[in-house]
Amino acid sequence: MNHTAVLARIRDWPVRAFRRDPQKLVVLSIAALIAYLSLSPTLMLFYGSFLSKPLGVPGEFTLSYYLAAYSDPLTYQLLINSFVFAGGSALLSTVLGTVLGWIAVRTNAPFRRFFELTAVIPNIFPPLMLAVSWAILLNPRVGLINLFLKNLFGLEQAPLNIYSMTGMIFVEGLITTPLAFLIISAGLYSMDPSLEESARVAGSGNLGVAWRVTFPVVRPALLAAATLNFVRAIESFDTPAIIALPARIEVFTTKLYRETIGAYPPNYNLAATYAVLLLVIAMFFVYLYRRLTVRSERYVTVTGRGYRPNIIDLGPWRYVASGVAALILFLIVVLPFAVLLYTSLVQYVHVPGEKTPGLLTLEHYHFNLTDSRTYRALQTSVFLAVVGATLCMLLAAVTSYITAKTKTAGRGIIEGLTFIPWAFPGAALAIGLLWTYVYIPLPIYGTIWILMIGYITRFLPYGLRSMTSTIVQIHDELEDASKTCGAGFLATFRRVLLPLMRPGFIAGWIILATIYLREFSTSVFLYSPGAEPLGPLLYNFYADGYFGPMSSLAVIVSLISVLLIMAARRIGKVGGQFEGG
Amino acid sequence: MDTVKNRNLTCLLLALLGLVFFSRPLQAQPVNVEAAKKEGKVVVYGAVPPQSMDVINKPFEKKFGVRVEYWRASSTKVMDRALTEFRAGRPGFDVVEGNRGVQLIMKKDGLFTKYVPPSSEKFPDQFKEKDSLITPWRFLPISILYNTDLVKGADIPKRFEDLLAPKWKKNISIPDPSRHTTTAQFLQELEKIMGSKWMEFVKALAKQGPHMVESLASVPNVIIRGEAHVGITYVKYVKQYKGPTDYVMLDKFLADPNYMSLSAKAANPNAGRLYMEYVMSSDGQKAIAGEGEFVLYPGVNPDIRDAEKVAARTIFMESPTEEEFKKLREDFRKIFFGK
Numbered sequence: 001m002n003h004t005a006v007l008a009r010i011r012d013w014p015v016r017a018f019r020r021d022p023q024k025l026v027v028l029s030i031a032a033l034i035a036y037l038s039l040s041p042t043l044m045l046f047y048g049s050f051l052s053k054p055l056g057v058p059g060e061f062t063l064s065y066y067l068a069a070y071s072d073p074l075t076y077q078l079l080i081n082s083f084v085f086a087g088g089s090a091l092l093s094t095v096l097g098t099v100l101g102w103i104a105v106r107t108n109a110p111f112r113r114f115f116e117l118t119a120v121i122p123n124i125f126p127p128l129m130l131a132v133s134w135a136i137l138l139n140p141r142v143g144l145i146n147l148f149l150k151n152l153f154g155l156e157q158a159p160l161n162i163y164s165m166t167g168m169i170f171v172e173g174l175i176t177t178p179l180a181f182l183i184i185s186a187g188l189y190s191m192d193p194s195l196e197e198s199a200r201v202a203g204s205g206n207l208g209v210a211w212r213v214t215f216p217v218v219r220p221a222l223l224a225a226a227t228l229n230f231v232r233a234i235e236s237f238d239t240p241a242i243i244a245l246p247a248r249i250e251v252f253t254t255k256l257y258r259e260t261i262g263a264y265p266p267n268y269n270l271a272a273t274y275a276v277l278l279l280v281i282a283m284f285f286v287y288l289y290r291r292l293t294v295r296s297e298r299y300v301t302v303t304g305r306g307y308r309p310n311i312i313d314l315g316p317w318r319y320v321a322s323g324v325a326a327l328i329l330f331l332i333v334v335l336p337f338a339v340l341l342y343t344s345l346v347q348y349v350h351v352p353g354e355k356t357p358g359l360l361t362l363e364h365y366h367f368n369l370t371d372s373r374t375y376r377a378l379q380t381s382v383f384l385a386v387v388g389a390t391l392c393m394l395l396a397a398v399t400s401y402i403t404a405k406t407k408t409a410g411r412g413i414i415e416g417l418t419f420i421p422w423a424f425p426g427a428a429l430a431i432g433l434l435w436t437y438v439y440i441p442l443p444i445y446g447t448i449w450i451l452m453i454g455y456i457t458r459f460l461p462y463g464l465r466s467m468t469s470t471i472v473q474i475h476d477e478l479e480d481a482s483k484t485c486g487a488g489f490l491a492t493f494r495r496v497l498l499p500l501m502r503p504g505f506i507a508g509w510i511i512l513a514t515i516y517l518r519e520f521s522t523s524v525f526l527y528s529p530g531a532e533p534l535g536p537l538l539y540n541f542y543a544d545g546y547f548g549p550m551s552s553l554a555v556i557v558s559l560i561s562v563l564l565i566m567a568a569r570r571i572g573k574v575g576g577q578f579e580g581g
Numbered sequence: 582m583d584t585v586k587n588r589n590l591t592c593l594l595l596a597l598l599g600l601v602f603f604s605r606p607l608q609a610q611p612v613n614v615e616a617a618k619k620e621g622k623v624v625v626y627g628a629v630p631p632q633s634m635d636v637i638n639k640p641f642e643k644k645f646g647v648r649v650e651y652w653r654a655s656s657t658k659v660m661d662r663a664l665t666e667f668r669a670g671r672p673g674f675d676v677v678e679g680n681r682g683v684q685l686i687m688k689k690d691g692l693f694t695k696y697v698p699p700s701s702e703k704f705p706d707q708f709k710e711k712d713s714l715i716t717p718w719r720f721l722p723i724s725i726l727y728n729t730d731l732v733k734g735a736d737i738p739k740r741f742e743d744l745l746a747p748k749w750k751k752n753i754s755i756p757d758p759s760r761h762t763t764t765a766q767f768l769q770e771l772e773k774i775m776g777s778k779w780m781e782f783v784k785a786l787a788k789q790g791p792h793m794v795e796s797l798a799s800v801p802n803v804i805i806r807g808e809a810h811v812g813i814t815y816v817k818y819v820k821q822y823k824g825p826t827d828y829v830m831l832d833k834f835l836a837d838p839n840y841m842s843l844s845a846k847a848a849n850p851n852a853g854r855l856y857m858e859y860v861m862s863s864d865g866q867k868a869i870a871g872e873g874e875f876v877l878y879p880g881v882n883p884d885i886r887d888a889e890k891v892a893a894r895t896i897f898m899e900s901p902t903e904e905e906f907k908k909l910r911e912d913f914r915k916i917f918f919g920k
Contacts, residue, residue, distance in 0.1 A: 056668025057690075135808075142807040245757055245793045248918055257760060258914070264762045264906045265686055266657055348824035349806045373631060431661070438669040446673055524658065528673070529624055529650035540653060543798050544630040545822045 026490075027408050030398050037457045038420045040440075041432030048435070049272035055435050065273040074255065079277075082252040085168055085240075086233035092173030094226045097180025098218075100328050102210065104181075105188040107312050109321035115329055116185070117565065122332050123178040123514040124561040125340070125554055126538055131242035133339040134171045138162035142351050144339075163247035172239045174332045176232060179462070179511060180225035186507035187221025187469045188214070196312070206312060221469035227285045228465055235278055235426075237521070252277075261428070271428045279420060286419050337558070344551035364548035368556060373532065378560070380527075381517050381534040384451055385564065389463075389512035392456045393505050396463030400504075401497060403464075404471045405479070418460045426521030429458055434525055446528045454522045459515055463508040470504025471497075506572035513568070514561050609699040612858050614645065616851035622648040623852035626663055627678030628656045628839070629874075633821075636868040641859050647852050656680045657762070660687055667692050672846045675853035682762065682900040684715045684840040693842040696854055700861040704877040708838070708897075715840040718860055719874045722834035722895050723767055723797075726818060727811045728804050729825040738811060738829055741771065745785045753786070754803040754812035757793040759914035762906065763837055764797065767813075769909055770835050770898045787916045801826060820873030820885050830887060836875070836895045 044055070049066070053059030069075060103109050104116040122130060137145045138160050146158035153159075161167060195217065199209045215222075233239075240251050252274075260271035314321055343349050347359045368374045402408055403415045421429050433454050437445040444450050474497065482492040498505070520535035527533055534557055541550035617623075627634065631653050638649040652674075654662070660683040666672045667690065677687065687693065695713040708717045725738050738744055744753055756764040771779040792809045794800060800814035805824030815837075816828045841860060847853045859865045866878035873883045875892055882888040901909065 054664070054668070056665070136806065139808050141809075241795050245795065248793070250918060254760075258910065262657075262760045262762075263910075264657070264682060264903060266661055268661075348822070349802065350824075351807065431665075434662070434665055438665055438671055445671065524654060525662065527652075529626075529652035536654075540630065543655075543796065544632075545798055545802055545818065546630075546632070547802060548823075 023406070024408075026398065027402050027406065030395070030402060031410070031414050033395070034399060034414055034417050034460075037453065037460070038417045040436045041429055041457065042420050044435040044439075045268070045272035045275065045428060045432040048269045049276070051269055054268065055439075065267075065270045066276075069270065069273045069277075075252070075277075078250050078252045078255050081165075081250065082234050084165065085172065085251055086230045086236075088165075088169035089172035089176060089233045090226045090230035092169060093176040093180045093229045094184075094222060096173065096177045096328050096332070097182075097184050097225055098222060100177070100181050100325055101185035101188050102214065103321045103325040105185045106214070107314050107318060107321055109314065109318045109325060111322055112325070115322075115325045117562070117569075118329055118333050119181045120178050120510055120514060120565060121558055121562065122175065122336060123182075123511065124518055124558050125336070126238075126518050126520055126535065126542075127175045127236070128238040128242065128520075128539065128542060129340070129550070129554055130175050130336050131171055131239050132542070133336040134167075134174075135162055135242055136339050136343075136349065137335060138167065144351070147351060162243060165247075165249055167247070168239055168243045168249065171243055172233050172236060174336075175239065176229040177328070177332050179232075180229055182507045182511050183225040183228070183466050183469060184218060184221045186466050186504045187218040187473070189470075189503035189507075191217045191473060206314060206317070209312075217473070218469075220472055223289050224465035224469050227289050228462065231278075231282045231285060234281060268428065268431045271431070275428050282419050283416060286416055337555075340551045340554050342551075343547050344555050347548065349547055361548075364552035365556075367549050368553050373537065374553065376530070377532050377534045377537045378557075380448065380531050382560065382564075384448070384455060384519075384533060385513040385516040388452050388455045388516050389509045391452070392460055392512050393463050393467070393509045395456065396460060396467045396508060397498060397501055397505060398493075399460075400464050400467035400471050400501075401493065404468050405474075405476070415464070418464055421457045426458065430454060430522040430525035433457070433522070448528075448531055450526050451523055451533065454526055455512075455516050455519060458522055459512055462511050462515070466508030466511060467501060467504045470501055470507075474500050502572050506568055509572075510565050510568055513564050517557060517561055517564075609697045609702045610854070611699065612854045613851050614855060617647055617849075617855040618645060620647070620849040620852040622650060623675045623849050623856045624650045624652070624673055625676045625678065625856065626652045626654075626659045626674045627676075627841075628653065628659055628680070629678060629869075633869065633872040633874070636872055637860055637865050640864070640868065641856060644859075645855060647855065649856065656683045659683065663687060663692060664690060667844075667846070672844055672848075675844050675847040675849045676841060676856055677844065678718075678841045679839060680763070681838050681840060681897075682766070684842060685900055687842070688712075688714050692845060694845040694847075694850075696843040696857065698854070698858040698861040700858055700863070700865075700878070703879055704861075705879070708877055710840075715842045716857065716861065717838045717877055718841050718866075719869065719876050720836040720838045720895065720897065722816045722836040722875060722891050723813065724816045724831055724834060724891075725811055725829040726801060726804055726814050726816075726826050727829070728807060729827050731807060731810045731825075740829075740831060741774070741813075742782065744811065744813075745782070745789065749789055749811060751790045751792070752810050753789055753791040754794060754800045754809035754814075755786070755791045756796050756800065756814075757917065758783075759910050759917060761796055764813075765906065765909045765913055766837075766898055766901060767835055768913070769901065773835065773896055774831075774833050783913070784916055791917075793917070816885065816891055817873040817875065817883065820883060827886075830890065832894065834891055834895045835898050838897045 048055055050061055050063070051059045052062040052064070100115065100119055104112045104119065137143055140146060140158040140161045140163070143158065143160070143162065146160055149155065149159050162171065191214070195213050196209045199213045204212060235253060237253050237257060240254055244251060244254065256271065256274045260267050260274060344364050345360055345362070346356065347361050350356070350359070399414060399418065403411045433450060437450050444453065478496055478500070479492055482496045487495065518535045518538060519533065520539045523533045524536045524539065527536060534553070538550055538553055541553065631651055634651055638651060641647065642649055656679040659677060659679050663672070663674055663677050664687060666674070677692070693714045697713045698716060701716050704717070710716065725741065725744065727737060758764040758768050768783050769779070771782060775782055792803055794803060797814045800812040801818040801822040801824070803809050804812045804826055805822060816834070819826050819828050841857050843850065843853045843857060861878070863878055863881070866876040866881045870876050870881050870883045873885060875883055875888065882892060885891070
């Protein structure tokens with residue numbers, strides 16, 4: 001073979017490889033993309049954790065940050081507090097999300113569609129804002145609920161105190177319930193109720209069916225929700241900042257913030273060092289999750305035999321179910337939203353009373369609707385939400401297929417890679433991205449695309465969990481049948497798998513779009529002058545004490561989110577297709 | 582021999598003259614308005630809320646036809662971004678605004694070039710920086726704020742020590758000094774008011790069980806909604822926050838000065854100079870004072886009761902070194918979080 005022929009063979013290799021085994025090429029491309037997205041900022045941070053000076057400043061190799069971080073006994077004491085906080089809130093959110101999901105998706109409880117639509121609303125509020133709302137409701141001195149209870153029962157002391165570990169768990173649990181609900185409801189949508197019917201025929205009651213059939217089938221989704229919410233609580237800064245500080249409770253991120261991001265000057269080398277521990281914790285939970293769901297065949301329910309899920313008739317209990325769902329939604333949606341609505345309509349926050357009518361105003365809405373910066377922020381964030389969530393979910397769909405349905409070597413590594421940037425606090429990841437793109441000579445730094453890359457990198461695990469919990473329930477026989485009929489990998493993926501993944505895809509898209517619409521901690525470092533997204537705008541309103549404009553903007557954003565969710569559900573036709581089976 | 586002596590003497594005289602000439606503070610530099618207009622835009626990184634900066638930015642854009650791109654974050658985040666970009670050789674900013682501490686760090690890293698806006702020549706001499714690399718333009722005095730619906734007459738504290746009375750137990754709001762830099766700096770600088778007793782005061786304040794929050798900006802909201810009746814924070818918030826608050830007229834006010842500086846690698850240096858000059862001008866200073874900010878232009882005060890008295894009683898806080906800050910925060914953590 002001559003020289004030219006060799007070169008031609010090398011040049012044509014990708015085409016030939018694709019023709020011969022398109023699946024392998026897709027796997028390799030996805031692996032490369034995910035490795036790039038997650039490793040580039042992470043490696044920059046890791047590299048920085050071993051340097052005595054920030055990147056760009058001459059320094060030397062050092063282990064001093066690791067010694068400082070991990071030789072301090074306080075690190076471990078606070079880690080115990082963090083585990084209590086994160087474990088409690090993950091448990092609470094998973095229980096609430098499961099109950100709400102089951103009632104809204106699988107029963108004939110009245111108003112279930114309304115419950116389903118409203119359950120995701122809190123997801124669009126910055127967690128900080130929800131924590132502030134609960135502080136307004138449950139603070140011991142002038143908390144609105146406490147005042148109400150004191151008046152009702154003639155109490156001397158406030159019966160409830162948000163400034164405690166229980167208060168922190170309660171607030172964080174409620175903040176993360178919508179995420180648990182979305183993941184679990186996607187799993188519930190995808191399951192085949194013929195299993196439940198069989199159990200019922202065999203004599204099980206509704207609760208027995210739920211416990212023996214429904215629960216094991218949706219276990220991957222439950223574990224996914226609990227894992228994500230646990231890790232989210234471990235790395236949470238906002239709830240501890242609002243609730244733990246007045247209570248003088250310290251958690252791991254309190255120390256991390258104090259010594260790194262909030263230090264003078266901030267020390268991101270040390271932040272990366274601490275983030276390693278968060279990373280190890282996140283990785284452990286990924287491992288645990290994979291161990292518990294490795295026998296995914298056990299949960300396979302969507303098969304070629306028929307796919308007609310139906311809903312469970314609860315009889316007269318359906319009203320009780322509606323009452324329970326309404327109570328949960330009252331806690332996660334109505335109360336915090338009522339506080340936001342109230343603060344958006346008064347000149348300043350006060351205990352409602354005689355002076356309230358004189359303080360009512362629409363000026364905050366007028367401010368938002370006539371402010372050009374608000375319009376620009378809305379444009380930027382809606383673009384990031386729609387395009388970013390779609391791109392991220394496409395990536396998540398292919399990735400979850402690789403990790404859950406193929407025997408490709410290293411699929412665990414691919415899944416693990418997606419969790420790496422997510423285990424870092426948002427601010428630390430943003431610094432990693434900043435360091436990466438400020439040094440890489442690509443026209444990304446200073447544009448909206450750095451935000452897009454940041455969002456996709458950080459929140460890919462959310463999309464992935466949602467997709468994986470759906471995809472493990474799809475039996476291989478459908479894919480095999482498609483291939484037997486002559487369809488290639490891409491045709492099978494597009495025409496068989498993607499439609500079946502639709503519930504998970506739409507659920508994930510909704511999670512991501514609502515998060516992207518108000519994302520703050522990554523955005524604040526990366527947005528360019530003139531392209532401020534809604535998250536930093538909302539946070540800056542809060543930080544500057546502009547409570548009214550912040551609340552009115554949050555109300556406006558929540559309406560936009562509801563529109564986005566409705567559009568997504570219409571496009572995905574989630575809900576209607578499964579009814580009446 | 583005499584010729585050599587004379588030559589040495591001449592050299593010495595010339596050197597002395599040169600020393601005298603070059604050691605003088607840099608004179609104000611005129612601004613090339615046409616060149617600024619040609620550049621068309623100025624990129625500013627700052628810590629002032631955009632809605633406050635709009636009173637400067639919008640008239641500036643209208644007057645000169647130069648667009649202002651304003652990126653806002655906390656002083657430390659502004660520094661992070663500016664330093665990262667500068668070290669990578671891709672500075673996206675022309676002008677940086679922030680408190681003294683972060684400006685000194687950026688100055689040390691060589692981010693700024695010398696520039697004295699002509700209008701800043703009118704500022705009081707004691708506030709001028711000798712090296713002309715950073716220019717002060719506003720300051721933020723700290724006092725006790727209280728809820729005027731809940732605290733009246735003789736109950737209103739008159740000095741910081743009054744906060745140690747039993748009636749204020751669990752009723753004071755302050756930022757957590759173990760995480761909030763300016764609060765840590767403020768507590769240490771109380772030495773300028775209380776002398777060596779400042780640390781005793783800090784320990785007694787911690788025993789009062791204050792309602793701690795993340796920053797000085799969070800304190801007024803806690804006071805307005807009545808979770809705490811008094812708090813320590815910036816005087817300017819009585820103007821900037823809606824609600825029943827007033828501040829205590831102290832004998833001395835500690836203040837955090839803020840500065841503006843021109844990037845050494847500005848893409849729009851003329852627009853940057855023009856912007857800084859406009860901010861320091863009578864128009865710019867009056868506009869931002871209208872937003873409740875204390876400024877340095879003679880005779881310009883914010884629309885706050887007795888603002889001129891506050892300005893006259895103000896002492897600028899010194900910035901501790903990085904090591905001093907670290908030690909302070911560790912000490913304050915033990916004091917405020919110790920069981």
